[in-house]
Amino acid sequence: MCSHTRTHRRTQCLPFFSSPLSLPSRFDIYRKVPKDLTQPTYTGAFISVCCCVFMLFLFLSELTGFIATEIVNELYVDDPDKDSGGKIEVSLNISLPNLHCDLVGLDIQDEMGRHEVGHIENSMKMPLNNGHGCRFEGEFSINKVPGNFHVSTHSATAQPQSPDMTHVIHKLAFGEKLQVQHVRGAFNALGGANRLQSNALASHDYILKIVPTVYEDLGGKQRFSYQYTVANKEYVAYSHTGRIIPAIWFRYDLSPITVKYTERRQPFYRFITTARSSVGRSQWPGSSTPAYSQPLKPGRKSRLGKCHECVCVCVCALLHTSPVFI
Numbered sequence: 001m002c003s004h005t006r007t008h009r010r011t012q013c014l015p016f017f018s019s020p021l022s023l024p025s026r027f028d029i030y031r032k033v034p035k036d037l038t039q040p041t042y043t044g045a046f047i048s049v050c051c052c053v054f055m056l057f058l059f060l061s062e063l064t065g066f067i068a069t070e071i072v073n074e075l076y077v078d079d080p081d082k083d084s085g086g087k088i089e090v091s092l093n094i095s096l097p098n099l100h101c102d103l104v105g106l107d108i109q110d111e112m113g114r115h116e117v118g119h120i121e122n123s124m125k126m127p128l129n130n131g132h133g134c135r136f137e138g139e140f141s142i143n144k145v146p147g148n149f150h151v152s153t154h155s156a157t158a159q160p161q162s163p164d165m166t167h168v169i170h171k172l173a174f175g176e177k178l179q180v181q182h183v184r185g186a187f188n189a190l191g192g193a194n195r196l197q198s199n200a201l202a203s204h205d206y207i208l209k210i211v212p213t214v215y216e217d218l219g220g221k222q223r224f225s226y227q228y229t230v231a232n233k234e235y236v237a238y239s240h241t242g243r244i245i246p247a248i249w250f251r252y253d254l255s256p257i258t259v260k261y262t263e264r265r266q267p268f269y270r271f272i273t274t275a276r277s278s279v280g281r282s283q284w285p286g287s288s289t290p291a292y293s294q295p296l297k298p299g300r301k302s303r304l305g306k307c308h309e310c311v312c313v314c315v316c317a318l319l320h321t322s323p324v325f326i
């Protein structure tokens, strides 16, 4: 049986039972150095300060991780908002700077056989450009089946010769308004669409895919909204009787997939345990094992050992507990 003493770096080979140590203490791998054989050093102080700063950093990053709410998304196939009676609220705000308000109207059509021309409930037409233009602001509901709504002159009593359909869309949104900063969604994907430079006589088609979206906050309250993607085209249409009256079409269809965002917060006990372990892990090395205390005969080797151990502890603590790396 060979025992290895640190102070003299000499290997002594002793018969197992002739050791002065009692049998159970031979299994101690963290052997103690008597207190009067240790002394503080500048290197030790430096490493201790570094470790304290590092512990503080770990603790603060745990704390910010605990305070921040994370948002988890999931997808599933379902209609999340069954209680709505199969309707979706639409809010539209569009300006046509070169079309008189008397001519502007909204028509709604869908596959359930709905065909409404000149929808006026909850809508407002405001003259722009001294009456040359018009802003249409409307709220209406659509059924959850494919269909379209369009802004055109179809509902006007007399059709103008050449209606100018250039426009700016300020807002087109479906469902409840979600005011959440952490979700970068497409709730108003067409907001800001500017077609003022387009051919005045062109029709515009916006083809929308509406994606049901549920947002559940920390309190478990659910809000239902919709996001959408858009493809668009612009064309001047003719039939055998001549040019077709242009319109701004919004053709929509619903996605069967629902997106759900859920706010989550780390449970308090997890914060306590991770904070405790990150601080505990990076405790100054000298306190845990005697190998880092300065031996009676100071040597280069032990100092190097100290540095090495501190780096190790820091890297391990970072990899295991800091939320930055998870």
Ligand SMILES: *[C@@H]1O[C@H](CO)[C@@H](O)[C@H](O)[C@H]1NC(C)=O
Pocket (backbone or CB within 6 Å): 093, 094, 137, 170
């Ligand atoms: C519609 O958009 C215009 C231009 O951005 C804005 O001034 C107006 O307040 C909007 N209307 C509504 C009801 O949001």
